[in-house]
Amino acid sequence: MPSSAQQPIYVLGTGLSHNGSAVLLRDGKICVAIEKERITRRKHDGGNDTEAILYCLETEGITLEDVSLVVQCANFEIPDRKRFHGPRLFAETAHPPLISISHHLAHAWSAAGTCPFDECAVMVIDGCGSPLAQCIDAENIPEGLPAGEMLCEKDSFYRFDGKKMRPLFKDFSPMSGDRESAVGMQTTRDSIGGFYAAVSRYVFGNMDDVGKLMGLAPFGNKGFSGKDVFRFENSRLFVAEEWKSDLDRPAADYAAFQADFQYYADVAHWAQEQVEKAVSELFRLRSEEFPSEKIAYSGGVALNAVANARLLNEGVVRELYIEPAAGDNGLALGCAFYGWIAFLGREKVKHDGNTCFGRSYGQSGIRTALEAFGDRLTFSEMAEADLLDRTAENLAAGKIVGWFREGAEFGPRALGRRSILAHPGIAGLGDRINAEVKLREDFRPFAPAVLPELAGLYFESGRKSPYMILVDRTREEFRTNLANVTHRNGTARVQTVEKAWNARFFGLIEAFSEKTGIGALLNTSFNRKGMPIVETPAEAISLFLESAIDVLVLDDFFVLKR
Numbered sequence: 001m002p003s004s005a006q007q008p009i010y011v012l013g014t015g016l017s018h019n020g021s022a023v024l025l026r027d028g029k030i031c032v033a034i035e036k037e038r039i040t041r042r043k044h045d046g047g048n049d050t051e052a053i054l055y056c057l058e059t060e061g062i063t064l065e066d067v068s069l070v071v072q073c074a075n076f077e078i079p080d081r082k083r084f085h086g087p088r089l090f091a092e093t094a095h096p097p098l099i100s101i102s103h104h105l106a107h108a109w110s111a112a113g114t115c116p117f118d119e120c121a122v123m124v125i126d127g128c129g130s131p132l133a134q135c136i137d138a139e140n141i142p143e144g145l146p147a148g149e150m151l152c153e154k155d156s157f158y159r160f161d162g163k164k165m166r167p168l169f170k171d172f173s174p175m176s177g178d179r180e181s182a183v184g185m186q187t188t189r190d191s192i193g194g195f196y197a198a199v200s201r202y203v204f205g206n207m208d209d210v211g212k213l214m215g216l217a218p219f220g221n222k223g224f225s226g227k228d229v230f231r232f233e234n235s236r237l238f239v240a241e242e243w244k245s246d247l248d249r250p251a252a253d254y255a256a257f258q259a260d261f262q263y264y265a266d267v268a269h270w271a272q273e274q275v276e277k278a279v280s281e282l283f284r285l286r287s288e289e290f291p292s293e294k295i296a297y298s299g300g301v302a303l304n305a306v307a308n309a310r311l312l313n314e315g316v317v318r319e320l321y322i323e324p325a326a327g328d329n330g331l332a333l334g335c336a337f338y339g340w341i342a343f344l345g346r347e348k349v350k351h352d353g354n355t356c357f358g359r360s361y362g363q364s365g366i367r368t369a370l371e372a373f374g375d376r377l378t379f380s381e382m383a384e385a386d387l388l389d390r391t392a393e394n395l396a397a398g399k400i401v402g403w404f405r406e407g408a409e410f411g412p413r414a415l416g417r418r419s420i421l422a423h424p425g426i427a428g429l430g431d432r433i434n435a436e437v438k439l440r441e442d443f444r445p446f447a448p449a450v451l452p453e454l455a456g457l458y459f460e461s462g463r464k465s466p467y468m469i470l471v472d473r474t475r476e477e478f479r480t481n482l483a484n485v486t487h488r489n490g491t492a493r494v495q496t497v498e499k500a501w502n503a504r505f506f507g508l509i510e511a512f513s514e515k516t517g518i519g520a521l522l523n524t525s526f527n528r529k530g531m532p533i534v535e536t537p538a539e540a541i542s543l544f545l546e547s548a549i550d551v552l553v554l555d556d557f558f559v560l561k562r
Protein backbone atom coordinates (compact mmCIF):
# COMPACT_ATOMS: atom_id res chain seq x y z
CA MET A 1 0.00 0.00 0.00
CA PRO A 2 1.55 3.34 -0.98
CA SER A 3 2.17 5.67 1.93
CA SER A 4 4.88 8.17 1.04
CA ALA A 5 4.08 11.88 0.73
CA GLN A 6 4.44 11.60 -3.05
CA GLN A 7 1.93 8.80 -3.28
CA PRO A 8 -1.40 9.67 -1.75
CA ILE A 9 -3.67 7.00 -0.38
CA TYR A 10 -6.91 6.79 -2.30
CA VAL A 11 -10.09 5.24 -0.93
CA LEU A 12 -13.04 4.84 -3.26
CA GLY A 13 -16.62 4.67 -1.98
CA THR A 14 -19.44 3.47 -4.19
CA GLY A 15 -23.19 3.29 -3.70
CA LEU A 16 -25.08 0.76 -5.78
CA SER A 17 -28.74 1.25 -5.00
CA HIS A 18 -30.96 3.86 -6.67
CA ASN A 19 -29.40 7.32 -6.54
CA GLY A 20 -26.01 5.71 -7.11
CA SER A 21 -22.80 7.68 -6.73
CA ALA A 22 -19.05 7.38 -6.32
CA VAL A 23 -16.67 9.28 -4.06
CA LEU A 24 -12.88 9.40 -4.04
CA LEU A 25 -10.89 10.32 -0.93
CA ARG A 26 -7.26 11.39 -1.24
CA ASP A 27 -5.50 11.04 2.10
CA GLY A 28 -8.83 11.18 3.86
CA LYS A 29 -10.14 14.30 2.07
CA ILE A 30 -12.86 14.23 -0.58
CA CYS A 31 -11.28 15.08 -3.93
CA VAL A 32 -14.03 14.05 -6.36
CA ALA A 33 -17.61 12.87 -6.00
CA ILE A 34 -20.43 12.46 -8.49
CA GLU A 35 -23.95 11.13 -8.60
CA LYS A 36 -24.56 8.68 -11.40
CA GLU A 37 -27.66 10.55 -12.64
CA ARG A 38 -25.52 13.57 -13.53
CA ILE A 39 -23.54 11.46 -16.00
CA THR A 40 -26.21 9.20 -17.47
CA ARG A 41 -28.89 11.95 -17.41
CA ARG A 42 -31.45 9.53 -15.93
CA LYS A 43 -32.87 10.83 -12.66
CA HIS A 44 -32.20 8.64 -9.59
CA ASP A 45 -30.07 6.31 -11.71
CA GLY A 46 -28.24 3.56 -9.87
CA GLY A 47 -26.98 0.02 -10.27
CA ASN A 48 -23.81 -0.31 -12.29
CA ASP A 49 -21.23 2.06 -10.84
CA THR A 50 -18.72 2.01 -13.71
CA GLU A 51 -19.50 5.48 -15.10
CA ALA A 52 -19.45 7.17 -11.71
CA ILE A 53 -16.18 5.51 -10.71
CA LEU A 54 -14.49 6.30 -14.03
CA TYR A 55 -15.58 9.94 -13.69
CA CYS A 56 -13.83 10.09 -10.30
CA LEU A 57 -10.66 8.34 -11.48
CA GLU A 58 -10.39 10.39 -14.67
CA THR A 59 -11.00 13.68 -12.89
CA GLU A 60 -8.23 12.86 -10.44
CA GLY A 61 -6.02 11.50 -13.23
CA ILE A 62 -5.47 8.07 -11.69
CA THR A 63 -6.46 4.49 -12.44
CA LEU A 64 -7.99 1.77 -10.31
CA GLU A 65 -4.47 0.52 -9.61
CA ASP A 66 -3.77 3.67 -7.64
CA VAL A 67 -6.68 3.01 -5.29
CA SER A 68 -5.86 1.28 -2.00
CA LEU A 69 -9.35 0.26 -0.99
CA VAL A 70 -12.87 0.16 -2.39
CA VAL A 71 -15.88 0.20 -0.07
CA GLN A 72 -19.34 -0.45 -1.48
CA CYS A 73 -22.90 -0.33 -0.25
CA ALA A 74 -26.27 -1.30 -1.68
CA ASN A 75 -29.76 -1.97 -0.44
CA PHE A 76 -29.98 -5.71 -0.11
CA GLU A 77 -27.18 -7.73 -1.68
CA ILE A 78 -24.89 -6.45 -4.42
CA PRO A 79 -26.85 -7.66 -7.45
CA ASP A 80 -25.50 -10.17 -9.87
CA ARG A 81 -23.39 -8.38 -12.42
CA LYS A 82 -25.74 -9.40 -15.22
CA ARG A 83 -28.31 -7.05 -13.71
CA PHE A 84 -25.87 -4.23 -14.04
CA HIS A 85 -26.20 -3.36 -17.73
CA GLY A 86 -22.68 -4.59 -18.36
CA PRO A 87 -19.82 -5.66 -16.14
CA ARG A 88 -18.57 -3.61 -13.24
CA LEU A 89 -14.97 -2.48 -13.19
CA PHE A 90 -14.38 -5.10 -10.52
CA ALA A 91 -16.05 -7.93 -12.38
CA GLU A 92 -13.11 -9.88 -13.67
CA THR A 93 -9.85 -8.02 -13.67
CA ALA A 94 -7.56 -7.58 -10.70
CA HIS A 95 -8.78 -4.79 -8.46
CA PRO A 96 -8.03 -3.25 -5.07
CA PRO A 97 -9.40 -4.88 -1.92
CA LEU A 98 -13.19 -4.55 -2.03
CA ILE A 99 -15.34 -4.57 1.09
CA SER A 100 -19.07 -4.07 1.66
CA ILE A 101 -20.86 -2.25 4.44
CA SER A 102 -24.53 -2.05 5.29
CA HIS A 103 -26.89 0.80 4.51
CA HIS A 104 -27.42 2.77 7.72
CA LEU A 105 -23.79 2.44 8.65
CA ALA A 106 -22.92 4.12 5.35
CA HIS A 107 -25.46 6.92 5.98
CA ALA A 108 -24.02 7.37 9.47
CA TRP A 109 -20.43 7.61 8.22
CA SER A 110 -21.42 10.15 5.56
CA ALA A 111 -22.59 12.48 8.34
CA ALA A 112 -19.73 11.69 10.71
CA GLY A 113 -17.07 12.15 8.04
CA THR A 114 -18.26 15.59 6.94
CA CYS A 115 -19.61 17.05 10.20
CA PRO A 116 -17.67 19.71 12.10
CA PHE A 117 -17.79 17.65 15.32
CA ASP A 118 -14.90 15.59 16.72
CA GLU A 119 -17.43 13.35 18.39
CA CYS A 120 -21.21 13.25 18.31
CA ALA A 121 -24.32 11.13 18.18
CA VAL A 122 -25.51 10.18 14.70
CA MET A 123 -29.13 9.75 13.68
CA VAL A 124 -30.18 7.94 10.50
CA ILE A 125 -33.82 7.90 9.35
CA ASP A 126 -35.01 6.68 5.95
CA GLY A 127 -37.51 4.40 4.26
CA CYS A 128 -35.54 1.20 4.08
CA GLY A 129 -31.95 0.20 4.74
CA SER A 130 -30.26 -3.19 4.77
CA PRO A 131 -31.96 -6.40 5.89
CA LEU A 132 -31.04 -7.31 9.47
CA ALA A 133 -29.21 -10.43 8.31
CA GLN A 134 -26.87 -8.25 6.20
CA CYS A 135 -26.14 -5.57 8.80
CA ILE A 136 -22.52 -5.58 9.87
CA ASP A 137 -23.48 -3.41 12.85
CA ALA A 138 -26.42 -5.38 14.29
CA GLU A 139 -25.87 -4.43 17.92
CA ASN A 140 -28.38 -2.99 20.34
CA ILE A 141 -31.40 -4.09 18.40
CA PRO A 142 -34.82 -4.37 20.06
CA GLU A 143 -35.82 -7.60 21.74
CA GLY A 144 -38.68 -9.64 20.38
CA LEU A 145 -38.40 -8.71 16.71
CA PRO A 146 -40.72 -10.93 14.66
CA ALA A 147 -39.05 -14.12 13.45
CA GLY A 148 -39.43 -15.55 9.97
CA GLU A 149 -39.90 -12.21 8.20
CA MET A 150 -37.38 -10.09 6.41
CA LEU A 151 -36.65 -7.11 8.63
CA CYS A 152 -34.93 -3.97 7.33
CA GLU A 153 -33.30 -0.95 8.95
CA LYS A 154 -35.53 2.12 9.32
CA ASP A 155 -33.95 4.29 12.02
CA SER A 156 -30.59 3.96 13.72
CA PHE A 157 -28.82 5.95 16.40
CA TYR A 158 -25.05 5.80 16.81
CA ARG A 159 -22.22 7.20 18.86
CA PHE A 160 -19.24 8.44 16.87
CA ASP A 161 -16.17 8.92 19.06
CA GLY A 162 -13.89 10.27 16.33
CA LYS A 163 -12.66 6.83 15.32
CA LYS A 164 -15.44 4.29 15.73
CA MET A 165 -19.14 4.24 15.06
CA ARG A 166 -21.04 2.31 17.72
CA PRO A 167 -24.76 1.53 17.33
CA LEU A 168 -26.72 2.63 20.41
CA PHE A 169 -30.15 1.72 19.10
CA LYS A 170 -31.00 0.21 15.74
CA ASP A 171 -34.60 -0.38 14.80
CA PHE A 172 -36.01 -2.63 12.13
CA SER A 173 -39.33 -3.20 10.41
CA PRO A 174 -40.85 -5.93 8.27
CA MET A 175 -41.34 -4.96 4.65
CA SER A 176 -44.79 -3.61 3.91
CA GLY A 177 -47.32 -6.29 3.05
CA ASP A 178 -49.24 -3.72 1.01
CA ARG A 179 -47.24 -2.57 -1.99
CA GLU A 180 -49.94 -2.60 -4.63
CA SER A 181 -52.72 -0.38 -3.27
CA ALA A 182 -52.88 3.37 -3.93
CA VAL A 183 -51.41 4.05 -0.51
CA GLY A 184 -49.20 0.96 -0.41
CA MET A 185 -45.76 1.47 1.06
CA GLN A 186 -42.99 0.37 -1.25
CA THR A 187 -40.51 -0.13 1.54
CA THR A 188 -40.70 -1.02 5.22
CA ARG A 189 -44.02 -1.01 7.04
CA ASP A 190 -42.99 1.07 10.05
CA SER A 191 -40.81 3.85 8.72
CA ILE A 192 -41.16 7.61 8.40
CA GLY A 193 -39.55 7.58 4.96
CA GLY A 194 -41.87 4.83 3.74
CA PHE A 195 -44.96 6.74 4.87
CA TYR A 196 -43.80 9.98 3.24
CA ALA A 197 -43.07 8.25 -0.06
CA ALA A 198 -46.45 6.50 -0.02
CA VAL A 199 -48.36 9.76 0.51
CA SER A 200 -46.26 11.47 -2.15
CA ARG A 201 -47.25 8.80 -4.65
CA TYR A 202 -50.90 9.14 -3.60
CA VAL A 203 -50.81 12.90 -4.13
CA PHE A 204 -48.73 13.20 -7.30
CA GLY A 205 -49.34 9.82 -8.93
CA ASN A 206 -45.61 9.03 -8.89
CA MET A 207 -42.56 8.99 -6.67
CA ASP A 208 -40.27 11.06 -8.87
CA ASP A 209 -39.65 13.68 -6.24
CA VAL A 210 -41.13 12.89 -2.84
CA GLY A 211 -39.83 16.21 -1.46
CA LYS A 212 -42.51 18.06 -3.45
CA LEU A 213 -44.93 17.15 -0.67
CA MET A 214 -43.07 19.54 1.65
CA GLY A 215 -43.56 22.39 -0.84
CA LEU A 216 -47.25 21.60 -1.25
CA ALA A 217 -48.06 21.30 2.47
CA PRO A 218 -48.30 25.07 3.18
CA PHE A 219 -51.16 25.34 0.66
CA GLY A 220 -53.20 22.89 2.72
CA ASN A 221 -55.48 23.44 5.67
CA LYS A 222 -55.48 21.67 8.97
CA GLY A 223 -58.05 19.03 9.67
CA PHE A 224 -57.84 16.65 6.74
CA SER A 225 -57.61 13.70 9.11
CA GLY A 226 -57.73 13.37 12.87
CA LYS A 227 -55.74 10.18 12.73
CA ASP A 228 -52.23 9.91 14.04
CA VAL A 229 -50.04 7.82 11.80
CA PHE A 230 -47.15 7.13 14.14
CA ARG A 231 -47.18 5.63 17.60
CA PHE A 232 -44.30 4.83 19.90
CA GLU A 233 -43.93 1.74 22.06
CA ASN A 234 -40.83 1.03 24.13
CA SER A 235 -39.01 3.82 22.28
CA ARG A 236 -39.83 2.25 18.94
CA LEU A 237 -41.79 3.91 16.14
CA PHE A 238 -44.68 2.09 14.49
CA VAL A 239 -47.09 3.04 11.72
CA ALA A 240 -50.80 2.56 12.40
CA GLU A 241 -52.34 1.12 9.25
CA GLU A 242 -55.63 2.96 9.91
CA TRP A 243 -54.28 6.10 8.26
CA LYS A 244 -54.93 4.56 4.88
CA SER A 245 -58.71 4.39 5.31
CA ASP A 246 -59.11 8.18 4.79
CA LEU A 247 -57.06 8.22 1.61
CA ASP A 248 -59.37 6.93 -1.08
CA ARG A 249 -58.80 9.39 -3.96
CA PRO A 250 -55.33 8.72 -5.33
CA ALA A 251 -54.21 11.09 -8.10
CA ALA A 252 -53.72 9.10 -11.28
CA ASP A 253 -51.53 11.81 -12.78
CA TYR A 254 -50.75 15.52 -12.72
CA ALA A 255 -54.09 16.48 -14.29
CA ALA A 256 -55.95 14.65 -11.51
CA PHE A 257 -53.80 16.36 -8.93
CA GLN A 258 -54.48 19.79 -10.42
CA ALA A 259 -58.22 19.18 -10.70
CA ASP A 260 -58.39 18.56 -6.95
CA PHE A 261 -55.54 20.77 -5.81
CA GLN A 262 -56.95 21.83 -2.43
CA TYR A 263 -57.78 18.27 -1.41
CA TYR A 264 -54.22 17.08 -2.15
CA ALA A 265 -52.73 20.13 -0.46
CA ASP A 266 -54.74 19.27 2.67
CA VAL A 267 -53.41 15.70 2.53
CA ALA A 268 -49.84 17.03 2.18
CA HIS A 269 -50.36 19.39 5.12
CA TRP A 270 -51.51 16.54 7.33
CA ALA A 271 -48.72 14.16 6.20
CA GLN A 272 -46.02 16.79 6.72
CA GLU A 273 -47.32 17.53 10.22
CA GLN A 274 -47.33 13.81 11.04
CA VAL A 275 -43.75 13.45 9.87
CA GLU A 276 -42.55 16.49 11.79
CA LYS A 277 -44.09 15.17 15.01
CA ALA A 278 -42.59 11.72 14.47
CA VAL A 279 -39.09 13.02 13.71
CA SER A 280 -39.17 15.26 16.79
CA GLU A 281 -40.36 12.45 18.99
CA LEU A 282 -37.73 10.04 17.70
CA PHE A 283 -34.94 12.54 18.33
CA ARG A 284 -36.38 13.32 21.77
CA LEU A 285 -36.55 9.66 22.79
CA ARG A 286 -33.02 8.84 21.61
CA SER A 287 -31.57 11.99 23.14
CA GLU A 288 -33.21 11.21 26.46
CA GLU A 289 -31.76 7.74 26.54
CA PHE A 290 -28.36 8.69 25.09
CA PRO A 291 -27.78 12.37 25.84
CA SER A 292 -25.62 14.23 23.36
CA GLU A 293 -25.17 17.95 22.73
CA LYS A 294 -24.25 17.35 19.13
CA ILE A 295 -26.07 15.22 16.61
CA ALA A 296 -25.13 14.54 12.99
CA TYR A 297 -28.07 13.46 10.86
CA SER A 298 -28.49 11.59 7.59
CA GLY A 299 -30.89 9.32 5.67
CA GLY A 300 -33.56 10.49 3.21
CA VAL A 301 -35.84 11.90 5.92
CA ALA A 302 -33.07 14.38 6.84
CA LEU A 303 -33.89 16.25 3.60
CA ASN A 304 -37.13 17.45 5.20
CA ALA A 305 -36.06 21.05 5.82
CA VAL A 306 -39.24 21.89 7.73
CA ALA A 307 -38.94 18.97 10.16
CA ASN A 308 -35.27 19.85 10.62
CA ALA A 309 -36.03 23.43 11.62
CA ARG A 310 -38.63 22.20 14.07
CA LEU A 311 -35.98 20.10 15.85
CA LEU A 312 -34.02 23.27 16.51
CA ASN A 313 -37.00 25.56 17.15
CA GLU A 314 -38.37 23.24 19.79
CA GLY A 315 -34.99 22.71 21.39
CA VAL A 316 -35.06 18.96 20.80
CA VAL A 317 -31.46 19.17 19.55
CA ARG A 318 -28.85 21.72 20.63
CA GLU A 319 -26.38 21.39 17.76
CA LEU A 320 -27.45 19.68 14.56
CA TYR A 321 -25.37 18.90 11.48
CA ILE A 322 -27.34 17.63 8.50
CA GLU A 323 -25.38 15.88 5.77
CA PRO A 324 -26.42 17.59 2.50
CA ALA A 325 -26.33 14.34 0.50
CA ALA A 326 -28.64 12.76 3.05
CA GLY A 327 -30.43 10.45 0.63
CA ASP A 328 -28.94 7.32 -0.85
CA ASN A 329 -26.70 9.47 -3.06
CA GLY A 330 -24.63 9.98 0.10
CA LEU A 331 -24.00 6.27 0.72
CA ALA A 332 -20.78 6.35 -1.31
CA LEU A 333 -19.53 9.18 0.87
CA GLY A 334 -20.12 7.10 3.99
CA CYS A 335 -18.43 4.11 2.36
CA ALA A 336 -15.33 6.16 1.67
CA PHE A 337 -15.10 7.55 5.21
CA TYR A 338 -15.70 4.10 6.68
CA GLY A 339 -12.78 2.87 4.57
CA TRP A 340 -10.43 5.64 5.65
CA ILE A 341 -11.29 5.94 9.34
CA ALA A 342 -12.78 2.61 10.47
CA PHE A 343 -11.08 0.12 8.14
CA LEU A 344 -7.67 1.71 7.56
CA GLY A 345 -7.63 3.20 11.06
CA ARG A 346 -6.63 6.68 9.84
CA GLU A 347 -7.44 10.01 11.47
CA LYS A 348 -10.56 11.88 10.43
CA VAL A 349 -9.42 14.87 8.36
CA LYS A 350 -11.23 18.02 9.36
CA HIS A 351 -13.76 18.89 6.68
CA ASP A 352 -14.23 22.51 5.59
CA GLY A 353 -17.96 22.22 4.93
CA ASN A 354 -17.64 22.29 1.16
CA THR A 355 -20.05 19.99 -0.63
CA CYS A 356 -19.05 20.66 -4.24
CA PHE A 357 -16.87 17.86 -5.58
CA GLY A 358 -17.58 17.67 -9.30
CA ARG A 359 -14.95 18.27 -11.95
CA SER A 360 -14.10 21.65 -13.45
CA TYR A 361 -14.23 21.84 -17.23
CA GLY A 362 -11.52 24.45 -17.70
CA GLN A 363 -11.52 27.50 -19.95
CA SER A 364 -10.56 25.55 -23.06
CA GLY A 365 -13.24 22.90 -22.43
CA ILE A 366 -15.85 25.61 -22.04
CA ARG A 367 -14.68 27.54 -25.07
CA THR A 368 -14.89 24.37 -27.16
CA ALA A 369 -18.42 23.71 -25.91
CA LEU A 370 -19.47 27.29 -26.71
CA GLU A 371 -17.95 27.19 -30.19
CA ALA A 372 -19.87 24.00 -30.95
CA PHE A 373 -23.11 25.99 -30.72
CA GLY A 374 -21.84 28.29 -33.44
CA ASP A 375 -23.84 31.35 -34.33
CA ARG A 376 -26.63 30.79 -31.82
CA LEU A 377 -24.56 32.50 -29.10
CA THR A 378 -22.33 35.44 -28.40
CA PHE A 379 -19.81 35.13 -25.61
CA SER A 380 -16.87 36.90 -24.06
CA GLU A 381 -14.31 35.91 -21.46
CA MET A 382 -14.23 38.41 -18.60
CA ALA A 383 -12.21 39.25 -15.51
CA GLU A 384 -13.98 38.23 -12.30
CA ALA A 385 -14.94 41.72 -11.09
CA ASP A 386 -16.38 42.67 -14.49
CA LEU A 387 -18.22 39.38 -14.78
CA LEU A 388 -19.81 39.77 -11.34
CA ASP A 389 -20.74 43.39 -12.06
CA ARG A 390 -22.33 42.63 -15.41
CA THR A 391 -24.20 39.59 -14.07
CA ALA A 392 -25.47 41.52 -11.04
CA GLU A 393 -26.62 44.32 -13.33
CA ASN A 394 -28.66 41.84 -15.36
CA LEU A 395 -30.13 40.24 -12.22
CA ALA A 396 -31.06 43.67 -10.88
CA ALA A 397 -32.86 44.37 -14.17
CA GLY A 398 -34.98 41.22 -13.75
CA LYS A 399 -33.07 38.92 -16.10
CA ILE A 400 -32.89 35.17 -15.45
CA VAL A 401 -29.30 33.93 -15.18
CA GLY A 402 -27.90 30.43 -15.66
CA TRP A 403 -24.91 30.19 -13.34
CA PHE A 404 -22.39 27.40 -14.00
CA ARG A 405 -19.05 27.71 -12.26
CA GLU A 406 -16.38 25.23 -11.08
CA GLY A 407 -17.23 21.68 -10.02
CA ALA A 408 -20.84 20.71 -9.29
CA GLU A 409 -22.53 20.24 -5.94
CA PHE A 410 -22.82 16.71 -4.55
CA GLY A 411 -26.39 16.21 -3.37
CA PRO A 412 -29.86 17.27 -4.46
CA ARG A 413 -29.58 21.04 -3.97
CA ALA A 414 -27.94 23.56 -6.27
CA LEU A 415 -25.85 25.82 -4.06
CA GLY A 416 -24.27 28.18 -6.56
CA ARG A 417 -22.28 25.96 -8.90
CA ARG A 418 -25.14 24.77 -11.13
CA SER A 419 -27.89 27.28 -10.38
CA ILE A 420 -30.55 29.37 -12.05
CA LEU A 421 -30.62 32.78 -10.40
CA ALA A 422 -32.97 35.74 -10.35
CA HIS A 423 -34.04 38.84 -8.43
CA PRO A 424 -35.80 37.71 -5.23
CA GLY A 425 -38.36 40.50 -5.21
CA ILE A 426 -39.54 41.39 -8.73
CA ALA A 427 -43.20 40.40 -8.93
CA GLY A 428 -44.00 37.44 -11.16
CA LEU A 429 -40.43 36.41 -11.81
CA GLY A 430 -40.72 33.20 -9.78
CA ASP A 431 -43.86 32.17 -11.64
CA ARG A 432 -42.09 32.85 -14.92
CA ILE A 433 -39.18 30.61 -13.97
CA ASN A 434 -41.55 27.77 -13.01
CA ALA A 435 -43.51 28.14 -16.24
CA GLU A 436 -40.87 29.02 -18.82
CA VAL A 437 -37.61 27.61 -17.51
CA LYS A 438 -38.30 24.74 -15.13
CA LEU A 439 -41.59 23.70 -16.78
CA ARG A 440 -42.84 22.57 -13.40
CA GLU A 441 -45.82 22.99 -11.10
CA ASP A 442 -46.70 26.54 -10.09
CA PHE A 443 -46.73 25.73 -6.36
CA ARG A 444 -43.03 24.84 -6.29
CA PRO A 445 -41.13 27.30 -4.09
CA PHE A 446 -37.76 28.96 -4.63
CA ALA A 447 -35.00 29.32 -2.11
CA PRO A 448 -33.11 32.46 -1.10
CA ALA A 449 -29.30 32.35 -1.21
CA VAL A 450 -28.25 35.00 1.27
CA LEU A 451 -25.10 36.60 2.63
CA PRO A 452 -24.68 34.96 6.07
CA GLU A 453 -24.34 38.27 7.89
CA LEU A 454 -27.80 39.30 6.66
CA ALA A 455 -29.61 36.07 7.56
CA GLY A 456 -30.56 37.42 10.97
CA LEU A 457 -31.87 40.64 9.46
CA TYR A 458 -34.08 38.98 6.85
CA PHE A 459 -35.17 35.85 8.70
CA GLU A 460 -36.48 35.19 12.17
CA SER A 461 -33.97 32.61 13.41
CA GLY A 462 -31.11 33.76 11.18
CA ARG A 463 -29.56 30.30 11.47
CA LYS A 464 -26.61 29.25 9.42
CA SER A 465 -27.90 26.93 6.69
CA PRO A 466 -25.23 26.39 4.04
CA TYR A 467 -26.97 23.43 2.42
CA MET A 468 -30.54 24.75 2.06
CA ILE A 469 -31.99 22.07 4.33
CA LEU A 470 -33.39 24.21 7.12
CA VAL A 471 -36.37 26.50 6.77
CA ASP A 472 -36.65 29.87 8.45
CA ARG A 473 -39.35 32.57 8.47
CA THR A 474 -38.97 35.72 6.39
CA ARG A 475 -39.46 38.78 8.55
CA GLU A 476 -42.60 40.76 7.70
CA GLU A 477 -40.67 43.84 6.58
CA PHE A 478 -38.71 41.87 3.96
CA ARG A 479 -41.63 39.95 2.47
CA THR A 480 -41.76 42.28 -0.57
CA ASN A 481 -38.05 42.29 -1.35
CA LEU A 482 -38.02 38.52 -0.84
CA ALA A 483 -41.42 37.77 -2.35
CA ASN A 484 -40.14 35.21 -4.88
CA VAL A 485 -38.27 33.25 -2.22
CA THR A 486 -40.82 33.31 0.58
CA HIS A 487 -43.34 30.50 0.57
CA ARG A 488 -47.04 30.96 1.04
CA ASN A 489 -46.83 30.44 4.79
CA GLY A 490 -44.03 32.97 5.26
CA THR A 491 -41.22 30.41 5.39
CA ALA A 492 -38.09 30.22 3.25
CA ARG A 493 -35.64 27.38 2.66
CA VAL A 494 -32.61 29.51 3.27
CA GLN A 495 -29.08 28.99 1.99
CA THR A 496 -26.47 31.04 3.83
CA VAL A 497 -23.65 31.24 1.30
CA GLU A 498 -20.24 30.36 2.72
CA LYS A 499 -17.45 32.51 1.36
CA ALA A 500 -14.83 29.90 2.30
CA TRP A 501 -15.95 27.36 -0.28
CA ASN A 502 -18.39 29.33 -2.39
CA ALA A 503 -16.46 32.56 -2.99
CA ARG A 504 -17.65 33.28 -6.52
CA PHE A 505 -21.31 32.91 -5.62
CA PHE A 506 -20.74 34.96 -2.48
CA GLY A 507 -19.12 37.65 -4.64
CA LEU A 508 -22.10 37.75 -6.98
CA ILE A 509 -24.57 38.27 -4.14
CA GLU A 510 -22.36 41.06 -2.80
CA ALA A 511 -22.34 42.69 -6.23
CA PHE A 512 -26.13 42.34 -6.46
CA SER A 513 -26.47 43.82 -2.98
CA GLU A 514 -24.46 46.87 -4.00
CA LYS A 515 -26.84 47.53 -6.87
CA THR A 516 -30.15 46.77 -5.17
CA GLY A 517 -29.62 46.87 -1.42
CA ILE A 518 -30.79 43.25 -1.24
CA GLY A 519 -28.17 40.74 -0.11
CA ALA A 520 -30.01 37.70 -1.42
CA LEU A 521 -30.83 35.99 -4.72
CA LEU A 522 -33.42 33.52 -5.88
CA ASN A 523 -31.50 30.27 -6.36
CA THR A 524 -32.92 27.16 -8.00
CA SER A 525 -31.26 24.16 -9.55
CA PHE A 526 -29.99 24.34 -13.14
CA ASN A 527 -32.37 21.82 -14.68
CA ARG A 528 -35.90 21.33 -15.89
CA LYS A 529 -38.57 19.23 -14.23
CA GLY A 530 -37.60 15.54 -14.32
CA MET A 531 -34.05 16.30 -15.50
CA PRO A 532 -30.90 15.79 -13.41
CA ILE A 533 -29.01 19.02 -12.72
CA VAL A 534 -26.73 19.93 -15.66
CA GLU A 535 -23.21 18.60 -15.32
CA THR A 536 -21.36 19.64 -18.48
CA PRO A 537 -21.06 23.02 -20.23
CA ALA A 538 -22.86 21.58 -23.27
CA GLU A 539 -25.87 20.55 -21.15
CA ALA A 540 -25.98 24.03 -19.62
CA ILE A 541 -25.82 25.71 -23.03
CA SER A 542 -28.59 23.47 -24.42
CA LEU A 543 -30.96 24.28 -21.56
CA PHE A 544 -30.07 27.96 -21.84
CA LEU A 545 -30.99 27.98 -25.53
CA GLU A 546 -34.20 25.99 -25.05
CA SER A 547 -35.57 27.99 -22.13
CA ALA A 548 -36.32 31.55 -21.05
CA ILE A 549 -32.93 31.94 -19.34
CA ASP A 550 -31.60 35.33 -20.50
CA VAL A 551 -27.93 35.17 -19.56
CA LEU A 552 -25.53 32.29 -19.07
CA VAL A 553 -22.34 32.45 -17.05
CA LEU A 554 -19.97 29.54 -17.72
CA ASP A 555 -16.98 29.94 -15.43
CA ASP A 556 -15.36 33.13 -16.83
CA PHE A 557 -17.54 33.39 -19.92
CA PHE A 558 -20.54 35.70 -20.19
CA VAL A 559 -22.95 34.27 -22.75
CA LEU A 560 -25.99 35.71 -24.50
CA LYS A 561 -28.36 34.35 -27.13
CA ARG A 562 -27.88 35.84 -30.53
Ligand SMILES: [Fe+2]
Binds near residue numbers: 107127328
Ligand atom coordinates in the same frame (compact mmCIF):
# COMPACT_ATOMS: atom_id res chain seq x y z
FE1 LIG B 1 -31.22 5.18 2.71
